[in-house]
Amino acid sequence: MACRLVDSSFLLKGPQQKRIHGHRFVSLYPTGTSLLKWEALPQHKPKTQKYVIPLRKGKIVKSVASPITPPLPAADSAERRQELCENYGFRQIGESLPDNITLKNIIDTLPKSVFEIDNMKAWKSVLISTTSYALGLFMIAKSPWYLLPLAWAWTGTAVTGFFVIGHDCAHKSFSKNKLLEDIVGTLAFLPLIYPYEPWRFKHDRHHAKTNMLNEDTAWHPVMKKHFDESPFFKKAIVFGYGPIRPIMSISHWLIWHFNLSKFRSNEIGRVKISLACVFAFMAIGWPLIVYKVGIVGWIKFWLMPWLGYHFWMSTFTMVHHTAPHIPFKSSEEWNPAQAQLSGTVHCDYPKWIEILCHDINVHIPHHVSSKIPSYNLRMAHKALQENWGKYMNEASWNWRLMKTILTVCHVYNEERNYISFEEVAPEISEPIRFLRRVMPDYA
Template identity: 55%
Template sequence: MAFALRSPGAVRAPASAQRASGVRAAKPGLLRSAAVARPRVATNAAAISVPVNQLTDEERANLARELGYKSIGKELPDGVTLTDIIKSMPQEVFQKDHGKAWRACLTSIAACAACWYLISISPWYLLPAAWALAGTAFTGFFVIGHDCGHRSFHENNLVEDIVGHLFFAPLIYPFEPWRIKHNHHHAHTNKLVEDTAWHPVTEEDMKKWDPTSAMLYKIFLGTPLKLWASVGHWLVWHFDLKKYTPKQQTRVIISLAVVYGFMMTVFPALIYFGGPWAFVKYWLMPWLGYHFWMSTFTVVHHTAPHIPFKKAEEWNAAKAQLSGTVHCDFPGWVEFLTHDISWHVPHHVAPKIPWYNLRKATESLRQNWGEYMTECTFNWRVVKNICTECHVYDEKVNYKPFDYQKEETLFAVQRRVLPDTAAY
């Protein structure tokens, strides 16, 4: 999941940094090309050649425009801790409101019921739109369980466990395995090797691939199919007892039993009363829509050409959670149905903030730390860069594409065909 931006023009690296690195300067106003940084590269990609903290305000603003972001923040100073950031936010953003929590449950249930009705009356040519809407509503179920997993839904942990299991069951997501691995993601966000959510491929990994594996990785992580890659993550991480300690396994088994119980009752009923098409129509397609948002939210929030993955000895929690998490504005109806999960920066700064306080927490962070934050509006340029360029870990320039040695047809076609619009 690494990146080198293909662009006709971007920000020029500061002259001091160019001299220090011994790299030939690019044309004025341009990021140096990947071919200059890495002579083997045959593509016309451009790479972020210096850390963000070496760019001027004007250069960062130009870079943001080139990459499709509204703003790219400065690097957070080394002396700032995560505790400093948390303490800067008002205490009310941490307070739970059971009424709002339960109303979210009712909203998601009503939204899913309405979507299922819409699916039932839609002619075949409107079904894709109905499925997309249903998948977004399904994501609201996940966000409710997500707050339960972070202990930000209710004062009673047993209530949270019950609600979390119930709302995750229709998604076939085992609650406890997800909770364990997701908390690990929060503890090691953008840390090389350790982060369990999105992680760049390494050159060492690529050397181990046989031709079939290489083809599959490139297709599923190097094309827009990446926006459904959470299906693979779900399958690999959450059903294997060997990935959990003996102490964790009892609770994991309970979660698996809940999921299998749902599958053995609801799925046969759907097929019995409506046939296999009912299973596809009312569950499978909305479920794939949900995974689109799972993948898209996560990858957009944690993948950007200027945001590096760091080795453990270089990793800094405050930088990873504040400067290393992207705020992205999505259409209002998406944010409503998904309970503001896209207001994601404060959630990484302090995961126990309930979803309904994320907007207020974000405004507080903007006031106190806004110069260090990256923000964008969901747009094609950001998505295109992530899907076509953001693949392989590079210690110096953060990311490079799978075809960094020689441009491959799969990526060349996408670079020419996929839209490159950037609305902000």
């Protein structure tokens, strides 16, 4: 421990020092106190006393102790990566992918069978989602009030499976019949009030420009210039990227999917068809629900499962693409292989969630090639592990992982990737400090 004296019980007037035994130096840091004796210091026999003006004997001397932190290991060393795993809640943080590796190099190592569409497996996923959703509605109808949260959790997770089916349809990996894919995708999205075509167009850009600053249509870091636009906006964004981030896909859904100005002219026709389907479902389906079970029933049977879906939509997206060590790059620096393989996170969830959500969290192979059907993602992931495993980021869902995302991954910084709101705007960051205090920290 290195100490710097800020107060003293004696004053030195010359090069000589009076020998004082047993003076106590108290550290202001929580590292303890140090008892310093002059025998441990270089000794000089005084020739005279006139240079020393003693103020008081036996006074406690305060000091500031500045702990000397050992240098961190190299950024790409195994020791450093293990340290980051522990800090962030990851199981593995991958090495940096060499610049000369292309996305085609990676895709070429996948077995051809992972790209094969199997109609039986595709319709099996529809059966799983349909039956699990029906079971969820039955549970909501029969559960006493104190069991409703469990019924909502199940039903919200089950309806997320419909999203994954529509997701496969949008990527043309559900069926060889492309018209059938569009019909199934549109129907699968209706209970979620998601317009299929607008989502498909937006999502294709996410895959084309994953982790590219300002271009990726999924969540990316807050840009400082946007953060400073207005006091109201700053407070709203602190909440949006902090306490309410696990349902912020609702905002994303509203902003991106219903505004015709966000789409190209050749996309507008299909977008309007999808919007008409969604509005028709709302105009017919919602009144029927209210007619049968009332407003409270609409909340119980539709709204609460819908919020459960958005919890998973937000959480999955955050975990897939957000971590302090995963950079977002400008278009000039962006590397597709690095973004898709090393910039995407594989995360394991409880088995029932994986089944109901059709393995959407086996996400790295999906970004390596979106043409892989959801039922082949595990086979593709195994092949990637065998050939590129040391470059991949993997985790099992845990509280430390979520706490890291919610309290650290906020404002973009070119050198550090992310800076927390606590550093950028401490005066309005109480929501982030609150999360630090109350969220569990175990992995």
